[in-house]
Amino acid sequence: GKGQVSVDYDTKTGKPLRVAKVLMSNSIDYRFVKGDRSKVRDRAKKIAFDSMKDCVDKKTEFLFNPTGEWNAINSCSAADSGVTGRKLVVQFYGGYPGAQLGGGAVVNKTPEKVDCSAAFGARHVAKNIVAAGLASKCAVQLAYAIGIADPFSIYVNTFGTGKIPDEKLGKIIAANFDLTPEGMIEKFDLLNGNIYRKIPRTFFMDDYRWEKTDMVKVLLKEAK
Numbered sequence: 001g002k003g004q005v006s007v008d009y010d011t012k013t014g015k016p017l018r019v020a021k022v023l024m025s026n027s028i029d030y031r032f033v034k035g036d037r038s039k040v041r042d043r044a045k046k047i048a049f050d051s052m053k054d055c056v057d058k059k060t061e062f063l064f065n066p067t068g069e070w071n072a073i074n075s076c077s078a079a080d081s082g083v084t085g086r087k088l089v090v091q092f093y094g095g096y097p098g099a100q101l102g103g104g105a106v107v108n109k110t111p112e113k114v115d116c117s118a119a120f121g122a123r124h125v126a127k128n129i130v131a132a133g134l135a136s137k138c139a140v141q142l143a144y145a146i147g148i149a150d151p152f153s154i155y156v157n158t159f160g161t162g163k164i165p166d167e168k169l170g171k172i173i174a175a176n177f178d179l180t181p182e183g184m185i186e187k188f189d190l191l192n193g194n195i196y197r198k199i200p201r202t203f204f205m206d207d208y209r210w211e212k213t214d215m216v217k218v219l220l221k222e223a224k
Contacts, residue, residue, distance in 0.1 A: 001027055004021075004023040019057075041064040048062070100139065111181070111184070114144045118184065119203070121210070122142050124177075124188075124211075128214070128219060129158070132213075133220075135158035137161045138158050139159075140155070141153070156169045164223050168223075172223065
């Protein structure tokens with residue numbers, strides 16, 4: 001199955017305001033459902049809304065298999081052909097304005113591929129910039145050339161919220177963050193198989209090393 005959450009944002013600050021719609025499309029084997037089938041929908045809604053209780057309101061819509069029942073025994077290529085791979089926008093930032101994707105898949109790639117390791121590296125850098133108070137919003141773009149370990153381009157966009165120029169932030173990043181594949185593999189423990197069992201679900205969990213704000217002091221010192 002799959003889910004989709006539509007969020008209303010403040011057009012000025014870009015901050016999320018509320019969840020507008022929740023869509024769930026789930027294949028269900030109704031042979032094992034006893035009683036009223038509508039209870040399946042009600043239970044799914046309760047679980048979804050409870051997990052987002054601070055974001056949903058009375059106007060939040062819930063759509064569950066809107067095209068009708070999706071029977072698990074028919075959930076195969078004959079019923080849903082044309083599907084391939086992992087949806088990149090879903091995997092990353094859900095289409096959040098300003099969040100750009102390089103176009104390369106991340107799941108099922110070894111970490112020496114920068115499609116994988118640099119996605120985490122850019123996330124780590126941007127999160128530390130915001131945590132340091134140097135910007136309230138930040139996107140970091142890294143570009144690499146095959147055979148060259150360091151990124152040949154580091155582009156920072158703080159969307160007008162930066163306390164120092166974006167260009168200076170880029171230079172600070174280049175001087176203080178090891179963004180080589182080897183460096184990121186070691187720092188983020190990307191050869192740990194346990195991580196790869198969680199990555200397909202989400203990239204943003206507090207126990208991931210790229211989520212740590214461990215470079216705040218360095219950034220503040222360099223920004224003076």
